[in-house]
Amino acid sequence: xxxxxxxxxxxxxxxxxxxxxxxxxxxxxxxxxxxxxxxxxxxxxxxxxxxxxxxxxxxxxxxxxxxxxxxxxxxxxxxxxxxxxxxxxxxxxxxxxxxxxxxxxxxxxxxxxxxxxxxxxxxxxxxxxxxxxxxxxxxxxxxxxxxxxxxxxxxxxxxxxxxxxxxxxxxxxxxxxxxxxxxxxxxxxxxxxxxxxxxxxxxxxxxxxxxxxxxxxxxxxxxxxxxxxxxxxxxxxxxxxxxxxxxxxxxxxxxxxxxxxxxxxxxxxxxxxxxxxxxxxxxxxxxxxxxxxxxxxxxxxxxxxxxxxxxxxxxxxxxxxxxxxxxxxxxxxxxxxxxxxxxxxxxxxxxxxxxxxxxxxxxxxxxxxxxxxxxxxxxxxxxxxxxxxxxxxxxxxxxxxxxxxxxxxxxxxxxxxxxxxxxxxxxxxxxxxxxxxxxxxxxxxxxxxxxxxxxxxxxxxxxxxxxxxxxxxxxxxxxxxxxxxxxxxxxxxxxxxxxxxxxxxxxxxxxxxxxxxxxxxxxxxxxxxxxxxxxxxxxxxxxxxxxxxxxxxxxxxxxxxxxxxxxxxxxxxxxxxxxxxxxxxxxxxxxxxxxxxxxxxxxxxxxxxxxxxxxxxxxxxxxxxxxxxxxxxxxxxxxxxxxxxxxxxxxxxxxxxxxxxxxxxxxxxxxxxxxxxxxxxxxxxxxxxxxxxxxxxxxxxxxxxxxxxxxxxxxxxxxxxxxxxxxxxxxxx
Numbered sequence: 001x002x003x004x005x006x007x008x009x010x011x012x013x014x015x016x017x018x019x020x021x022x023x024x025x026x027x028x029x030x031x032x033x034x035x036x037x038x039x040x041x042x043x044x045x046x047x048x049x050x051x052x053x054x055x056x057x058x059x060x061x062x063x064x065x066x067x068x069x070x071x072x073x074x075x076x077x078x079x080x081x082x083x084x085x086x087x088x089x090x091x092x093x094x095x096x097x098x099x100x101x102x103x104x105x106x107x108x109x110x111x112x113x114x115x116x117x118x119x120x121x122x123x124x125x126x127x128x129x130x131x132x133x134x135x136x137x138x139x140x141x142x143x144x145x146x147x148x149x150x151x152x153x154x155x156x157x158x159x160x161x162x163x164x165x166x167x168x169x170x171x172x173x174x175x176x177x178x179x180x181x182x183x184x185x186x187x188x189x190x191x192x193x194x195x196x197x198x199x200x201x202x203x204x205x206x207x208x209x210x211x212x213x214x215x216x217x218x219x220x221x222x223x224x225x226x227x228x229x230x231x232x233x234x235x236x237x238x239x240x241x242x243x244x245x246x247x248x249x250x251x252x253x254x255x256x257x258x259x260x261x262x263x264x265x266x267x268x269x270x271x272x273x274x275x276x277x278x279x280x281x282x283x284x285x286x287x288x289x290x291x292x293x294x295x296x297x298x299x300x301x302x303x304x305x306x307x308x309x310x311x312x313x314x315x316x317x318x319x320x321x322x323x324x325x326x327x328x329x330x331x332x333x334x335x336x337x338x339x340x341x342x343x344x345x346x347x348x349x350x351x352x353x354x355x356x357x358x359x360x361x362x363x364x365x366x367x368x369x370x371x372x373x374x375x376x377x378x379x380x381x382x383x384x385x386x387x388x389x390x391x392x393x394x395x396x397x398x399x400x401x402x403x404x405x406x407x408x409x410x411x412x413x414x415x416x417x418x419x420x421x422x423x424x425x426x427x428x429x430x431x432x433x434x435x436x437x438x439x440x441x442x443x444x445x446x447x448x449x450x451x452x453x454x455x456x457x458x459x460x461x462x463x464x465x466x467x468x469x470x471x472x473x474x475x476x477x478x479x480x481x482x483x484x485x486x487x488x489x490x491x492x493x494x495x496x497x498x499x500x501x502x503x504x505x506x507x508x509x510x511x512x513x514x515x516x517x518x519x520x521x522x523x524x525x526x527x528x529x530x531x532x533x534x535x536x537x538x539x540x541x542x543x544x545x546x547x548x549x550x551x552x553x554x555x556x557x558x559x560x561x562x563x564x565x566x567x568x569x570x571x572x573x574x575x576x577x578x579x580x581x582x583x584x585x586x587x588x589x590x591x592x593x594x595x596x597x598x599x600x601x602x603x604x605x606x607x608x609x610x611x612x613x614x615x616x617x618x619x620x621x622x623x624x625x626x627x628x629x630x631x632x633x634x635x636x637x638x639x640x641x642x643x644x645x646x647x648x649x650x651x652x653x654x655x656x657x658x659x660x661x662x663x664x665x666x667x668x669x670x671x672x673x674x675x676x677x678x679x680x681x682x683x684x685x686x687x688x689x690x691x692x693x694x695x696x697x698x699x700x701x702x703x704x705x706x707x708x709x710x711x712x713x714x715x716x717x718x719x720x721x722x723x724x725x726x727x728x729x730x731x732x733x
Contacts, residue, residue, distance in 0.1 A: 421477025
């Protein structure tokens with residue numbers, strides 16, 4: 001592989017005009033397709049195989065035109081202090097507001113609280129439910145404006161009015177300030193690392209090209225493949241991070257080859273042949289981790305994973321072709337001016353001591369102490385993860401500055417905490433002799449359960465064979481007692497079926513969130529086994545070693561556990577929550593562990609491949625194990641550190657977002673990268689390799705014959721045959 005990539009790098013360097021023009025042409029063509037493509041559909045959120053989804057689908061079938069998946073708003077009205085909402089002036093203001101909304105755009109129904117009996121026992125609070133024909137996030141500007149104006153008219157009448165539900169849910173942005181912050185911090189890191197504005201700008205430019213092409217492809221084929229702007233969120237985040245990192249490693253190796261006295265053309269070939277091999281395998285590990293999200297069984301997560309994997313593939317191709325092509329235009333300007341002037345000192349930089357080599361020698365002097373310190377430190381940080389509670393935070397996790405959060409709090413105060421998480425119970429009495437009697441029996445059973453405050457009367461469809469009931473729990477939607485209540489109702493469903501002949505299903509947002517959490521928890525171990533197993537096999541081929549891949553996987557588990565511990569400490573326990581703007585603690589997002597494993601595993605293997613391939617390169621070329629570690633750190637520690645800082649900068653930019661789930665993702669990923677890069681790869685890895693010595697590269701003879709030699713360390717490039725004659729550019733573009 002190294003020889004092929006070496007030739008590819010030399011070719012791209014010489015045919016730089018052609019290569020650059022091809023990339024520009026592809027980007028322009030896909031951009032035109034994206035501009036003309038129809039609007040992407042809403043991702044929706046389905047959970048095939050769960051009871052909540054089965055009930056939801058049955059609702060759509062038995063209650064046609066009911067828009068079970070349509071947006072909804074819940075207007076909460078609170079009377080002025082010391083007054084009742086049922087007083088004539090307040091009641092008239094509420095009725096006017098509801099009537100105004102009933103005639104608004106896309107509204108299918110608006111029920112007055114006085115008609116529906118939606119008034120609190122103390123008479124101070126009432127709510128009106130507004131249903132829409134369109135899904136959340138797809139409401140027209142006129143519909144949302146009418147909702148906001150109606151609420152303001154209620155406030156003008158002297159009432160406190162807040163809007164809950166998902167009608168005012170904003171569509172996520174495909175890009176914005178977070179990416180800009182990440183790019184700015186990345187630029188600072190690159191300038192410090194390379195000491196050259198030209199060298200710092202090239203990775204940023206190529207990363208933007210890769211991400212731009214990836215996002216344009218998602219937009220262009222969104223309607224065909226069912227991809228939306230939400231699908232591209234992960235692609236944007238990861239594409240930017242790995243796009244910069246992969247280019248950084250190619251540029252760094254190119255600079256190193258130049259300082260050893262090679263011509264720019266030869267340096268480009270060797271950079272792509274060696275660092276490019278590491279980029280290919282690092283990219284493959286990321287793709288494996290992202291594509292593996294398909295096994296979880298959540299369509300939206302699978303689409304996000306595949307879209308992000310495609311963007312990573314583009315980043316790899318950009319690094320292997322466009323980066324050496326642009327280096328052809330830049331030549332020696334990629335080096336700082338001082339180094340360009342001191343061309344007589346070629347080769348001196350490759351043996352000169354630096355921070356990386358000094359750190360490696362420190363670890364070599366006391367490997368056991370460093371290893372124990374790193375493992376124990378990560379173990380302490382991981383301890384809070386033992387108290388991990390999963391859930392899907394709703395309006396209760398939003399900032400108090402939002403109307404949704406204020407509506408949630410007012411409903412909890414007026415009607416009890418369980419009112420924000422009603423359980424929708426579907427009674428399928430098709431084929432039953434007396435459907436009404438069956439529904440009444442289910443209602444009676446639910447009312448007698450501990451933890452149920454009230455049960456609404458059954459509401460039948462037109463055919464009269466299916467009924468819906470709402471059971472209001474005594475506890476909030478994210479509390480453990482509510483989860484136990486859902487399991488209790490489902491456990492009693494079999495006896496109810498025997499007694500009435502009807503099928504009983506529990507659905508609603510609360511039940512759906514519980515099912516999501518359970519499905520993700522059940523998929524965690526198989527997903528982890530699949531991803532880690534495939535990656536270990538891949539690293540076995542890369543390093544031709546049994547122990548190095550196992551060490552890489554175990555180190556990754558340590559860093560992810562520590563990052564989850566940090567997430568639990570901040571978002572669940574509230575440590576340092578005020579510092580990053582977390583206003584409400586609660587359970588960790590259900591998708592967080594599996595999402596973190598998918599993203600961080602690929603990135604962790606990036607650092608493993610980049611660092612350890614250079615160590616193996618020194619070992620293969622005749623150095624002793626300890627000296628090979630020093631050589632690897634001398635050449636790659638600085639650039640791995642820069643790459644980690646870039647990743648951290650990109651992810652940390654999302655901590656400033658107002659959405660709690662995005663904030664949680666930003667903190668978790670930034671912490672995971674920091675722990676993995678600086679504690680695992682830069683500390684534990686050299687300590688383990690030092691303790692293992694020659695045994696680190698042990699491979700049984702039978703495996704040695706079976707495992708293909710991909711020459712990722714570029715040993716074949718050291719032979720005279722690899723020194724190909726210069727390629728002359730014969731194509732002028």
